[in-house]
Amino acid sequence: MSPVDAIKSVLSQYAGFGGRARRSEYWWFFLFTLILSIVAGILDGALGTDIGSDPSSTGVIGIIVSLALLLPGLAVTVRRLHDTDRSAWWLLIGLVPLVGGIVLLVFALKDGTRGGNRYGADPKDAPQAAAPSMA
Secondary structure, X not given: OOHHHHHHHHHHOOOOOOOOOOHHHHHHHHHHHHHHHHHHHHHHHHHOOEOOOOXXXXXXXXXXXXXXXXXXXXXXHHHHHHHOOOOHHHHHXXXXXXXXXXXXXXXXXXXXXXXXXXXXXXXXXXXXXXXXXXX
């Protein structure tokens, strides 16, 4: 999956919490979010739209970007958990300081379950299944 396709896939399923997401889809969207946040921070600094006097404070543009990407980021994380055959309730482990983030990172790095699981078909098989037959 190309980076552009991965980002389009996540944004087209803006609030789609059902199904599964491949690792590439999750990590390309993560990188996209990181780059967009950095650009927003630079723009906030250049335009003087920082909210606080602290250099690490978030500005107006950063808040808008964060709010716009919150729901698709949450949805792709849930779909990524589904790909590893885990419920969305596992997101709550992220509330445990340090350990929770590490556990979620490990889940995001793991390969998804091969074949279908209770959350849907294997997304790695989808492009092959969509190919027209020559018969």
